[in-house]
Amino acid sequence: MPGVIVALISTVGHSPPPFFKRGPAPLARLFFFVSLSVTLLVADLRFHTLETARRAVATVLWPIQRIAYVPVDAGMDLSEYFSTLYSLKTENDQLRRRELATANQLLRQGHLEEENRRLRALLDMRERQPAEGRVAEILYAARDPFTRKIIVDKGSNAGVESGQPVIDELGVLGQVTRTYLFTSEVTLLTDKDQAIPVQVQRSGLRAVLAGSGIGTMELRFLAANADVQPGDILITSGLDGVYLPGLPVAKVVNIDRDNSFSFARIDCVPIAGVERHGQVLILGRRTTPPLPAESAPAPAKPAKGAKVRRKP
């Protein structure tokens, strides 16, 4: 009798056995993979535990990225080869003129630096930190429409650490946010989550510049009557301890002073060639001087008996 019941249960409510073995049903497989993906999403977002796995996958991907870069590199070489004598000559002239224009400052820089050092010593101020860096090449811009990141060809084996600032020949580009063995990710200043403390070069006003996610940047939390004009150059203020002070960052293009809001809406464009390809300089990590010890004594704790207690 029990055997009949078992046979009955196994035949009712079950589909007949399949003719061919095909593994688990599609819905079961879908459930498995979807739950695996969601687990990965949560682990990456909430617990940040997948950095090792990410590094391993990136090492596997590295040859593919490197080979994918070859045709673009070759194309650039080819176009360079066929670029006319005339364009090269004009570019050469331009460079020569620019060099002459900056020669005055460059020639005197050594002298000025020396003088600055002596004056600072006289004033008993801390010395400015010299900048050092390593050149890296942009491999590609990440194909993620939600963020602004680029991948460069120097990784943790070249001593790159996350947090280092990245500049090009014109200004600040962004910050290294993740390193792999051979490559690293640079989050551009135009990314929505990227912020940088800046200073208006003309007036010395300090503010925070944040990316807007659409290729421009916004100067946030400045009063509607703040001393900012279109065309102002913003430079790093160095307050964050990450970027060296004085690097050019962005240019103000548009100011919307609406009195109904307490803050002005100030749009800026990056000075560095943020969306172009080429070579970048990864600056060394900045060693910040320790904060001075607090001179004022901490407020004394109230005595135990003085605690106010609410009675029912």
Next chain:
Amino acid sequence: MQPTQSSRRILLPVKPWFMFASLIAALFLNVVPLGRFAAMPDWVALVLLFWCIHQPLKVGMGAAFTLGLLMDVANASIMGQHALAYVMLAFGSGVLSRRILWFPLLQQALHVLPILVGSQVIMLLIRLAVGGDFPDLAWFLGGFIGAALWYPLTYLLLLPQYQPVERDDNRPI
């Protein structure tokens, strides 16, 4: 195996190395630095969709998940974002593969379009849920361009299977 179910032409069996090579080539195309062109079709999704429809027993959700993880790292996005979208894409195309192959190529493209755009919508929902920005609308154009490429892609990827069984040296083609 026929190019479409209504076709009378019998194809050669698919070579596994060719499927693998085409998926790797698609991965290449996705990381080639061509600047920030938002409407670029997702080549991996397109080629994966093709094999999921034409070879549902050989390429499925496992391949989709692996390729998704590779794309997550290459694109510097959240781990699991592409994986989830590709797994859903592989499931949808696997379920629909018997139906889709009954149609001529242009109508197949109309089936492919919602699957491709659907996978983009899944990625969008994931990113919006974790506080991302709404992307450029041109990004959705990538799905439409991918569907438009279905016609040439079918001929390109079925080319090795169109070869004759016995090679005749006197035959011109």
